[in-house]
Amino acid sequence: MxxxxxxxxxxxxxxxxxxxxxxxxxxxIIGAIVLLAFGYNPWSAYYxxxxxxxxxxxxxxxxxxxxxxxxxxxxxxxxxxxxxxxxIGAEGSFYFGAIAAVIFTNIWDxxxxxxxxxxxxxxxxxxxxxxxxxxxxxxxVISTIMLNWIGWFFVLWLIxxxxxxxxxxxxxxxxxxxxxxxxxxxxxxxxxxxAVIAAVLTYFLLWHTTMGFGMRASGINQKAARYAGxxxxxxxxxxxxIGGLLSGLGGAMKIMGEGPGYAISQGGANxxxxxxxxxxxxxxxxNHPLGIILSAIFFxxxxxxTALMQAQAHVPLEIIKVIQGIIxxxxxxxxxxxxxxxxxxxGAA
Amino acid sequence: xxxxxSLFLIGLMxxxxxxxxxxxxxxxxxxxxxxxxxxxxxxxxxxxFNDMAYLGASKAAEDFNLDLVELQSNSEDDYVKNLExxxxxxxxxxxxxxxxxxxxxxxxxxxEYPDQKFAIIDGYIPxxxxxxxxxxxxxxxxxxxxxxxxxxxxxxxKDKVGIVLGMEIPVLxxxxxxYRFGVKxxxxxxxxxxxxxxTIDVLYQYTGSxxxxxxxxxxxxxxxxxGAWVIYQVAGxxxxxxxxxxGEVLDSQGKKxxxxxxxxxxxxxxxxxxxxxxxxxxxxxxxxxxxxxxxxVEGNFKGGIVELGLKExxxxxxxxxxxxxxxxxxxxxxxxxxxxxxxxxSRDELKQYLExxxxxxxxxxxxxxxELQGKITTGVIKVPAPMDKDGIVEVRNAxxxxxxxxxxx
Numbered sequence: 122m123x124x125x126x127x128x129x130x131x132x133x134x135x136x137x138x139x140x141x142x143x144x145x146x147x148x149x150i151i152g153a154i155v156l157l158a159f160g161y162n163p164w165s166a167y168y169x170x171x172x173x174x175x176x177x178x179x180x181x182x183x184x185x186x187x188x189x190x191x192x193x194x195x196x197x198x199x200x201x202x203x204x205x206x207x208x209i210g211a212e213g214s215f216y217f218g219a220i221a222a223v224i225f226t227n228i229w230d231x232x233x234x235x236x237x238x239x240x241x242x243x244x245x246x247x248x249x250x251x252x253x254x255x256x257x258x259x260x261x262v263i264s265t266i267m268l269n270w271i272g273w274f275f276v277l278w279l280i281x282x283x284x285x286x287x288x289x290x291x292x293x294x295x296x297x298x299x300x301x302x303x304x305x306x307x308x309x310x311x312x313x314x315x316a317v318i319a320a321v322l323t324y325f326l327l328w329h330t331t332m333g334f335g336m337r338a339s340g341i342n343q344k345a346a347r348y349a350g351x352x353x354x355x356x357x358x359x360x361x362x363i364g365g366l367l368s369g370l371g372g373a374m375k376i377m378g379e380g381p382g383y384a385i386s387q388g389g390a391n392x393x394x395x396x397x398x399x400x401x402x403x404x405x406x407x408n409h410p411l412g413i414i415l416s417a418i419f420f421x422x423x424x425x426x427t428a429l430m431q432a433q434a435h436v437p438l439e440i441i442k443v444i445q446g447i448i449x450x451x452x453x454x455x456x457x458x459x460x461x462x463x464x465x466x467x468g469a470a
Numbered sequence: 471x472x473x474x475x476s477l478f479l480i481g482l483m484x485x486x487x488x489x490x491x492x493x494x495x496x497x498x499x500x501x502x503x504x505x506x507x508x509x510x511x512x513x514x515x516x517x518x519f520n521d522m523a524y525l526g527a528s529k530a531a532e533d534f535n536l537d538l539v540e541l542q543s544n545s546e547d548d549y550v551k552n553l554e555x556x557x558x559x560x561x562x563x564x565x566x567x568x569x570x571x572x573x574x575x576x577x578x579x580x581x582e583y584p585d586q587k588f589a590i591i592d593g594y595i596p597x598x599x600x601x602x603x604x605x606x607x608x609x610x611x612x613x614x615x616x617x618x619x620x621x622x623x624x625x626x627x628k629d630k631v632g633i634v635l636g637m638e639i640p641v642l643x644x645x646x647x648x649y650r651f652g653v654k655x656x657x658x659x660x661x662x663x664x665x666x667x668x669t670i671d672v673l674y675q676y677t678g679s680x681x682x683x684x685x686x687x688x689x690x691x692x693x694x695x696x697g698a699w700v701i702y703q704v705a706g707x708x709x710x711x712x713x714x715x716x717g718e719v720l721d722s723q724g725k726k727x728x729x730x731x732x733x734x735x736x737x738x739x740x741x742x743x744x745x746x747x748x749x750x751x752x753x754x755x756x757x758x759x760x761x762x763x764x765x766x767v768e769g770n771f772k773g774g775i776v777e778l779g780l781k782e783x784x785x786x787x788x789x790x791x792x793x794x795x796x797x798x799x800x801x802x803x804x805x806x807x808x809x810x811x812x813x814x815x816s817r818d819e820l821k822q823y824l825e826x827x828x829x830x831x832x833x834x835x836x837x838x839x840x841e842l843q844g845k846i847t848t849g850v851i852k853v854p855a856p857m858d859k860d861g862i863v864e865v866r867n868a869x870x871x872x873x874x875x876x877x878x879x
Contacts, residue, residue, distance in 0.1 A: 391546045
């Protein structure tokens, strides 16, 4: 490894930030070329994208609303990466956070209780993968993918079975009014504030506590960490559990904080995919909690701008998704490059 | 460092391009106004709801010289955002939401923008001045399906017909009740015509799903084994399995055309399995959308429920022309592929085949169905439309269509 240990443990490093900004610009340029090739006006398309995402109070609220769940699932992935594991179990924990909120707020209509149970079930769902990894060496990519599917079908059964809404077969029962998250305005709940606080706390944990130092150290070199008297096994364990807790919180807040339904819809349509999107957000945010806040908002902008881009620039949704895909891939390239480089180094070590 | 500098300059250029775009966004030419339509996550290309909604909207835009803005939803989370973004622009005569899944979203946004007119297809929002809920009298269309099924069975000396449904939700009771009504009416008609008493049982099953073709197939197989002669499917994707099951029975008997037959639902589905599907009960979403726009343009827009039945052309039994119109609206290469899959050389061959299929049923049956249609249209006959469990049980227990008609009052 080129960098010395102390250097790579340093938290403030502007280079990744500049790289990301440049990557974003390059992504937009390639996107513009594609738009031109399909016969759409890229200026007008991008103008309305930004207008839709940032041009009004409602647009900004909408951007932040989309940013909230992916901010939390991105933190799950980032904590994993920092401790040297490739945790893609955010998806499963997210489902359990969401269904836990539905189940437990209908037992006791208390907001904090709902959030706590969401976090608890999210963390519990991460536990099997953690135990398998630590005590049996099962690779976390395999175990988390499989657990995601198990969780998906189990939650799907809960959605269409015991917790289906008899008056509205399209949804589960709703979160009781008293347990819903307070709304700041324009449909945006305090979930975004909680998510940002979670990101800051994660940053604090990783860079300003002994435990976080141990986690990052075992992520960089397990053997060295053990030699230095740390416990890499516990570090991995905590990384899974905290990751699951954050995604569980994300799932709970998705349902408790977003109207008008305040329920999981048929087929789990409104809780699916946030864990995977979180991986992209984490890569763009360079696996840094503070970078993730910014990159989640960037992803939120791309989502929120689509309505005006369709209505005003007349770009069909399919093309918009292509452009977004191009931008996201371009933006993720520097981080992917780092990740692959690290993996190769570790393999060689 | 040089590399970074050049990259940065490229970035700066891109930014200036974007920025200059901000100063002069694309101009818009205006016609007489604009309408907007928001699709659910299914989107265009579903050969059903959304495509039919587009047909209605584009026809209305042309007839009234309006701009048409279409918005597709990426996920359910987009419903509120899409509706709200359009409403905030304050330039649409009416915003049309396609599909009952948007009900909650329309309710919310309609409250925030009381001056904006909305219409929702298939959603039930009875109490807002600015929301027109367009519903369909599925019971009336299903009565025609029931009459057709019952008469085919009676004509062939059979005593059972079937219906395979999706989830047990109130709107499906309307289908079931209408079908039962039609079958009972057919019994009576046949008795008057031939002077023979017939009793036709309706086998029914709620499969609990709209997307599981295997379940639909199993349900239809069970009904066929019990002697069902015609099966009406009211189960979306699950219902596609009904077509398969009926098709297999025909194959095993070496027949190319029924009976036994299946009856399709929602759009003109006859072309999906020519020979197997005798007709379809169409829900004319295009008529619904067109009606909403027309009312908004002509100043007749009223909030509340608008129910479209046989009289308004909102429901109906498909004709061969309806089927071919649906087929012609497909992209050309899809048409070619479809013809190839079905084993036809040309569009006309398909049309001929559909006409031949209908000839398996005697003309007097088709005339009888038309007669019932006329009586419902003129209001002489009323079809029950139960919206809850008690209501459907009453219909199931009724012995004659006259008894059922009492329930409709």
